[in-house]
Amino acid sequence: MQIGSHTLPNTLFVAPMAGxxxxxxxxxxxxxxxxxxxxxxxxSRPDLxxxxxxxxxxxxxxxxxxxxxxxxxxxxxxxADAARYNIDHGAQIIDINxxxxxxxxxxxxxxSALMQDEKLALSIVEAVVExxxxxxxxxxxxxxxGWSQDHKNAEALARxxxxxxxxxxxxxxxxxxxxxxGEAEYATIAAVKxxxxxxxxxxxxxxxxxxxRAVLQATQADALMIGRAAQGKPWIFQEILHFLExxxxxxxxxxxxxxxxxxxxxxxxxxxxxEVVGVLSARKHxxxxxxxxxxxxxxxxxxxxxxxxxxxxxxxxxxxxx
Numbered sequence: 001m002q003i004g005s006h007t008l009p010n011t012l013f014v015a016p017m018a019g020x021x022x023x024x025x026x027x028x029x030x031x032x033x034x035x036x037x038x039x040x041x042x043x044s045r046p047d048l049x050x051x052x053x054x055x056x057x058x059x060x061x062x063x064x065x066x067x068x069x070x071x072x073x074x075x076x077x078x079x080a081d082a083a084r085y086n087i088d089h090g091a092q093i094i095d096i097n098x099x100x101x102x103x104x105x106x107x108x109x110x111x112s113a114l115m116q117d118e119k120l121a122l123s124i125v126e127a128v129v130e131x132x133x134x135x136x137x138x139x140x141x142x143x144x145x146g147w148s149q150d151h152k153n154a155e156a157l158a159r160x161x162x163x164x165x166x167x168x169x170x171x172x173x174x175x176x177x178x179x180x181x182g183e184a185e186y187a188t189i190a191a192v193k194x195x196x197x198x199x200x201x202x203x204x205x206x207x208x209x210x211x212x213r214a215v216l217q218a219t220q221a222d223a224l225m226i227g228r229a230a231q232g233k234p235w236i237f238q239e240i241l242h243f244l245e246x247x248x249x250x251x252x253x254x255x256x257x258x259x260x261x262x263x264x265x266x267x268x269x270x271x272x273x274x275e276v277v278g279v280l281s282a283r284k285h286x287x288x289x290x291x292x293x294x295x296x297x298x299x300x301x302x303x304x305x306x307x308x309x310x311x312x313x314x315x316x317x318x319x320x321x322x
Contacts, residue, residue: 033240186202258320
């Protein structure tokens with residue numbers, strides 16, 4: 001699959017998730033089968049560029065594959081400037097966030113709130129495409145089916161975005177009103193795919209290899225984007241790839257294999273965040289890994305009492321060795 005001049009190794013993508021898809025997580029997902037990963041949402045506000053959170057989100061040191069950065073904001077000139085800034089700091093693809101349903105984002109008319117104002121949404125896309133074109137940087141958009149059940153406009157926006165120069169669209173099969181509740185629907189994604197010539201990526205509730213195959217068939221999408229199902233299970237990408245290629249299930253990883261992946265993930269995590277922030281933020285990742293295992297909930301509670309990276313590593317090694 002092509003995005004601009006970039007050839008991707010496969011059509012399974014990691015969804016951008018704030019607080020989750022940092023560089024260590026993206027790199028692990030790519031190692032375990034993902035063909036493409038988009039960064040956590042980065043604000044377009046220039047006054048926040050030097051904050052610790054934004055600095056970490058802009059850290060691409062040693063990152064393999066195509067570097068894609070998602071930007072969020074409400075003002076076309078500021079979004080264009082943010083695109084140029086991120087290109088100067090290593091971005092090879094710029095993704096525009098029109099899909100985030102979080103209240104703190106939508107209350108500022110960013111994320112999926114932009115879908116309520118098609119004129120503003122289009123002006124942002126046009127400004128970002130214009131900023132990226134001289135650098136030959138593709139622009140993509142991630143959006144929802146619409147703002148509400150009564151206001152589904154993904155298909156109309158898709159046509160406008162394609163005409164403005166967007167080179168790929170990702171559609172989450174829910175409205176902003178739904179958040180992450182209910183079930184994703186794929187008819188709107190299929191309608192978007194039929195309406196445009198650029199690649200369309202299906203997103204939402206892709207949790208198993210069988211579901212991945214069903215969503216591809218239902219939408220005729222060019223690729224799949226997986227978010228929450230990869231939390232604590234980054235090997236879901238290689239499981240789906242194997243199933244789509246062979247029709248057979250890949251054997252689940254052994255505990256020693258899980259231990260190797262998780263320990264590597266944690267060391268990379270601590271190196272990015274430092275000891276104090278790293279220990280606190282690692283807890284959620286460790287909890288997601290352990291949740292489906294026997295004794296996982298008790299271990300998760302114990303993990304929340306540990307206050308050093310060494311103690312976390314030792315506990316994980318012991319639990320996954322027993």
